[in-house]
Amino acid sequence: MHEFSLVTTLLEQADTLRREQDADHVVSVKVSVGEFSGVEPELFRNAFERLIEDTPMRGAELQMTCEPLRSHCESCGCDFAIERFRFECPECKSRDVTIVSGEGLVLESVTLEQEESVGARP
Amino acid sequence: MTQQTIDVKQDIRAQRRAAAEQFRRRMESQGTFIVRLLSSPGAGKTTLLEKTAQRLGNGYSVGVLVGDVETDRDAKRLAPFAPTKQITTGGACHLELPLVERALPDLGDRSFDFLFIEDVGNLICPASHELGEHVRVIVLSTTEGDDKPGKYPKAFRTSQVVVISKLDLLPHVPFSVECATEDALSVQPDLTILPVCALTGDGMDAWCELLESRRRDVVERIANPS
Numbered sequence: 397m398h399e400f401s402l403v404t405t406l407l408e409q410a411d412t413l414r415r416e417q418d419a420d421h422v423v424s425v426k427v428s429v430g431e432f433s434g435v436e437p438e439l440f441r442n443a444f445e446r447l448i449e450d451t452p453m454r455g456a457e458l459q460m461t462c463e464p465l466r467s468h469c470e471s472c473g474c475d476f477a478i479e480r481f482r483f484e485c486p487e488c489k490s491r492d493v494t495i496v497s498g499e500g501l502v503l504e505s506v507t508l509e510q511e512e513s514v515g516a517r518p
Numbered sequence: 519m520t521q522q523t524i525d526v527k528q529d530i531r532a533q534r535r536a537a538a539e540q541f542r543r544r545m546e547s548q549g550t551f552i553v554r555l556l557s558s559p560g561a562g563k564t565t566l567l568e569k570t571a572q573r574l575g576n577g578y579s580v581g582v583l584v585g586d587v588e589t590d591r592d593a594k595r596l597a598p599f600a601p602t603k604q605i606t607t608g609g610a611c612h613l614e615l616p617l618v619e620r621a622l623p624d625l626g627d628r629s630f631d632f633l634f635i636e637d638v639g640n641l642i643c644p645a646s647h648e649l650g651e652h653v654r655v656i657v658l659s660t661t662e663g664d665d666k667p668g669k670y671p672k673a674f675r676t677s678q679v680v681v682i683s684k685l686d687l688l689p690h691v692p693f694s695v696e697c698a699t700e701d702a703l704s705v706q707p708d709l710t711i712l713p714v715c716a717l718t719g720d721g722m723d724a725w726c727e728l729l730e731s732r733r734r735d736v737v738e739r740i741a742n743p744s
Contacts, residue, residue, distance in 0.1 A: 504526065
C-alpha cells in the first residue's frame with residue numbers, strides 16, 4: 397500500500413502550486429499512471445479520496461489516465477507493446493529492449509480556482 | 519470564480535529520485551558502497567547478511583540498516599557482526615529514504631566501506647522506491663518457487679543481482695535454478711544470478727567478490743572522474 401505515500405507527495409505538490417499561484421482551491425489534478433509504475437490505479441484513487449478529506453484539497457477531483465508499457469528494440473529498431481511483462485522483441489526475439497513509456501507516475505496538470513475577491517477594484 | 523489549468527508534466531517521484539541520487543553521491547564520496555536487499559519475507563536476507571558481514575568484516579568496515587514492520591529481532595541477530603540499526607516502519611510495507619537518513623547516524627560517527635540496507639520483506643512496494651543504493655539485490659529462495667520473477671516483474675526489472683538462496687534445500691523442493699534464471703532474464707537480461715547457500719558457504723565467495731568488485735568500480739570512478 398505504498399500508494400498512500402505517493403498520494404501524500406502528490407497532494408503536497410498540488411497544494412504548493414496552489415499557494416504559488418495564490419489560488420483558493422484545487423479543482424482537479426490529472427495524473428498519468430504507467431502500467432509499469434508499480435502503482436495500482438484503484439488503490440491510488442482510494443488513497444487520494446481518503447487523504448484529501450482533512451486537507452485544503454477536500455473536494456478536488458482526481459483524473460487518471462493509464463499509460464501502456466511500450467518498448468524499443470535496440471537490435472532491430474521496432475517499437476512494441478510489452479505483453480505480460482516479457483521484455484523481448486516480438487520481431488527479432490532480442491532482449492536488448494529499452495522501455496520508452498509506462499514507467500512513470502506523472503502529474504500532468506492541476507486546475508486551480510480563484511474566488512472573486514470581495515471589494516476588488518475594477 | 520476563475521479557473522486556470524497549469525501544466526506540470528513532472529513525475530511525482532522526481533524529487534524523491536533526486537534526493538536518492540544526492541544521498542548516493544554523498545555516501546560514495548565517503549567511500550561507502552550501498553547494497554540494498556529485497557525479497558519476500560523469509561527468503562534468507564538476514565542469514566545472508568550475517569555471513570556476508572562476517573566475511574567482508576575481515577577487510578572492510580560494514581554497517582547494516584534493517585527494515586521490518588515490527589520488532590528488532592534482525593538487528594539483534596546482526597549486531598555481533600556489524601554495527602546495525604533496526605528501522606521499524608510501524609506498518610508501512612517498505613523503507614523510504616527519510617527513514618534511512620534518520621537511522622544512519624545511529625550506526626556511529628564514522629563512514630563505512632559497505633552499507634547494507636535490508637528492506638521490508640515484500641517484492642512489490644519496495645521496488646518503486648529508491649534509497650540511493652549502488653546495487654539492488656533480490657534474494658530469491660528455493661522454497662519460494664522458481665516462478666517468482668515473472669510474478670514480480672518490477673522488482674526483478676529494477677534490480678542488478680539475484681541471489682538464489684537456500685541452495686542446500688534444492689534436493690527437497692520443486693525448484694529449478696535453470697527455470698528461475700530463465701524467468702528472471704526474460705524480465706531483465708542484465709541480471710547477474712548467483713546461487714548461494716549462506717549456511718554451508720556455497721557461492722559465498724562469488725557473492726562477496728561481486729560486491730567487492732562493484733565497490734571497486736565506484737571507488738575508482740570517484741578517484742578518476744572522467
